[in-house]
Amino acid sequence: MRFAARVEVRLRPGIADPEGVTIERALPALGFDDVCEVRAGRCFRFEVDAADGAMARRRAEDLAHRLLTNPVIERSEVELIALAPVGEH
Amino acid sequence: MRFAARVEVRLRPGIADPEGVTIERALPALGFDDVCEVRAGRCFRFEVDAADGAMARRRAEDLAHRLLTNPVIERSEVELIALAPVGEH
Numbered sequence: 001m002r003f004a005a006r007v008e009v010r011l012r013p014g015i016a017d018p019e020g021v022t023i024e025r026a027l028p029a030l031g032f033d034d035v036c037e038v039r040a041g042r043c044f045r046f047e048v049d050a051a052d053g054a055m056a057r058r059r060a061e062d063l064a065h066r067l068l069t070n071p072v073i074e075r076s077e078v079e080l081i082a083l084a085p086v087g088e089h
Numbered sequence: 090m091r092f093a094a095r096v097e098v099r100l101r102p103g104i105a106d107p108e109g110v111t112i113e114r115a116l117p118a119l120g121f122d123d124v125c126e127v128r129a130g131r132c133f134r135f136e137v138d139a140a141d142g143a144m145a146r147r148r149a150e151d152l153a154h155r156l157l158t159n160p161v162i163e164r165s166e167v168e169l170i171a172l173a174p175v176g177e178h
Contacts, residue, residue: 010134038135039133043129044130046113046127050123059124062121
């Protein structure tokens with residue numbers, strides 16, 4: 001079965017985020033003074049072939065932690081978007 | 090009330106994604122031949138002060154479309170993470 005996964009990679013709290021700071025600084029002049037705490041990160045989507053959802057999650061987490069995340073400054077969150085198979089490609 | 094929002098910005102289907110392609114090409118040699126269709130994107134998190142969830146969503150979508158997304162090559166998805174207030178800062 002095939003599963004769709006999303007991995008969100010975020011900077012750990014306390015790690016400087018120049019992109020987020022720059023966006024946040026621009027917001028008041030652009031009419032968004034009701035928005036704050038902007039943080040920028042990365043997202044990855046991919047598909048996993050696995051026997052079941054638990055195995056798919058394990059593989060996705062393994063990939064996220066080993067290849068997509070720098071654990072010194074980042075942490076990642078894995079989400080299986082579709083627990084049903086998403087079909088053939 | 091304050092709401093937490095997440096915006097995922099993804100390349101539109103058909104737009105070349107060199108980062109995703111590079112990751113996908115490396116996967117078999119790293120033991121992940123069960124993973125495919127890798128796409129890289131960006132994620133933003135921020136907080137919105139709004140009277141209610143509907144207004145918070147409108148503001149977050151406005152921000153996402155006007156400032157965080159290049160509509161020619163990207164599309165974005167807005168999610169309100171917490172519909173309850175996330176507290177004072």
